[in-house]
Amino acid sequence: MDGDRPYDLVLFGATGFTGRLTAQYLAGAVPAGCRWALAGRNEQKLAEVRRELLAGHPGLVEPAVLLADATDRAALRKVAEAARVVVSTVGPYQRYGEPLVAACADAGTDYLDLTGEPEFVDRMYLLHHERAQASGARLVHSCGFDSIPHDLGVLFTVRQLPPEAEESAVSVNGYVRAGGTFSGGTFASALTAFGRPRAAAQANRERRAAEARPAGRRIRTTPRGPHRSAEARAWALPLPTIDPQVVGRSAAALPGYGRQFGYAHYAAVKRLPVAVGGVLGLGLLVLAAQVPPLRRALERLHGPGEGPSAERRAASWFTVRFVARTAAAQVVTEVSGGDPGYTETAKMLAESALCLAYDELPRVAGQVTPAVAMGDALVERLRAAGMRFEVLGEVPPHAPRRHR
Numbered sequence: 001m002d003g004d005r006p007y008d009l010v011l012f013g014a015t016g017f018t019g020r021l022t023a024q025y026l027a028g029a030v031p032a033g034c035r036w037a038l039a040g041r042n043e044q045k046l047a048e049v050r051r052e053l054l055a056g057h058p059g060l061v062e063p064a065v066l067l068a069d070a071t072d073r074a075a076l077r078k079v080a081e082a083a084r085v086v087v088s089t090v091g092p093y094q095r096y097g098e099p100l101v102a103a104c105a106d107a108g109t110d111y112l113d114l115t116g117e118p119e120f121v122d123r124m125y126l127l128h129h130e131r132a133q134a135s136g137a138r139l140v141h142s143c144g145f146d147s148i149p150h151d152l153g154v155l156f157t158v159r160q161l162p163p164e165a166e167e168s169a170v171s172v173n174g175y176v177r178a179g180g181t182f183s184g185g186t187f188a189s190a191l192t193a194f195g196r197p198r199a200a201a202q203a204n205r206e207r208r209a210a211e212a213r214p215a216g217r218r219i220r221t222t223p224r225g226p227h228r229s230a231e232a233r234a235w236a237l238p239l240p241t242i243d244p245q246v247v248g249r250s251a252a253a254l255p256g257y258g259r260q261f262g263y264a265h266y267a268a269v270k271r272l273p274v275a276v277g278g279v280l281g282l283g284l285l286v287l288a289a290q291v292p293p294l295r296r297a298l299e300r301l302h303g304p305g306e307g308p309s310a311e312r313r314a315a316s317w318f319t320v321r322f323v324a325r326t327a328a329a330q331v332v333t334e335v336s337g338g339d340p341g342y343t344e345t346a347k348m349l350a351e352s353a354l355c356l357a358y359d360e361l362p363r364v365a366g367q368v369t370p371a372v373a374m375g376d377a378l379v380e381r382l383r384a385a386g387m388r389f390e391v392l393g394e395v396p397p398h399a400p401r402r403h404r
Contacts, residue, residue, distance in 0.1 A: 007036055008084050011023055011036070011038055024346070083109055092191075094193070105137050118200055124367060137365060154251075155375060158172070165258055180340050219252050249372075316339035335389050348382065352374060
């Protein structure tokens with residue numbers, strides 16, 4: 001990476017709700033001497049964010065302000081060429097994300113975002129992975145609640161298994177619980193994804209045809225249907241999120257996950273009526289997203305840029321419990337933290353950016369997952385920042401396997 005570039009880090013989309021939270025987190029976390037900038041299309045709003053940061057953090061190195069619209073490829077090229085790492089909070093990414101990814105792939109600039117949109121991630125792989133490999137850029141999607149707790153949580157979990165697990169079959173179930181609200185940007189991204197099932201399926205097929213598969217290893221990320229889980233002590237509902245795909249790609253790239261690896265991703269719901277209501281509500285949302293007038297009406301209900309109060313965020317929380325098994329061992333871990341949709345997402349994105357900018361990391365390039373790009377270094381950063389990665393229990397390698 002070019003150390004002569006003017007900026008170590010650029011935050012693109014700093015005036016949105018999540019962008020402001022990320023800027024505020026960075027203002028308290030950037031190391032001395034960090035050269036950073038706030039980027040977006042509205043100079044007045046960017047200056048306002050900068051004033052807020054300087055007022056709240058005396059002695060902060062003043063970030064620069066860079067003007068660029070998400071559709072202005074020439075301006076985005078200048079941003080990418082000036083930075084070592086670019087972070088984007090501008091979604092839905094299917095609509096607005098590709099020009100910045102392209103600029104970073106061309107410039108050899110590391111790129112991070114918050115996307116949970118599978119079609120966008122697959123399209124970016126097809127369009128820009130090879131060029132990013134050639135330029136040395138790391139393109140790392142899904143660095144918020146989608147999918148840091150799940151991707152790094154599974155990495156942390158398989159690290160607890162005995163060494164012989166690398167040559168055996170490993171299965172992991174993840175159970176998500178959360179108390180909080182989602183962002184307007186997340187809602188808009190979900191509607192975009194739900195409204196394009198055929199396009200998403202086509203992008204996924206094209207990527208599978210183009211992407212090399214790990215030799216001698218098998219990766220599976222298909223969950224069971226809704227069921228009562230003894231492991232979670234709750235009803236387990238398959239989650240239609242990008243997280244299993246991210247975990248599966250990490251498992252394909254990292255041999256420590258075993259010769260055969262399976263991951264299943266669920267929401268854990270205590271009460272059956274709530275579980276049934278959740279399934280029905282999600283089904284109705286998916287159907288409504290197929291009808292353009294209904295999709296536009298839903299988008300107006302909860303638009304990007306909106307978010308809950310600080311008090312509401314402070315009361316929010318999440319946990320993800322992982323149960324990993326081999327033929328002879330079992331381990332149970334948990335990743336947990338505060339408000340998943342905003343506060344912790346801003347923290348995860350900001351710490352990912354700092355990790356790419358400053359930590360000693362594996363030499364990789366192209367489109368890679370958080371676990372592949374940053375792995376244990378990011379786990380340690382997030383633990384130091386207050387997120388919990390804990391081992392709750394384990395069975396010694398010689399103990400018999402527990403059955404459900």
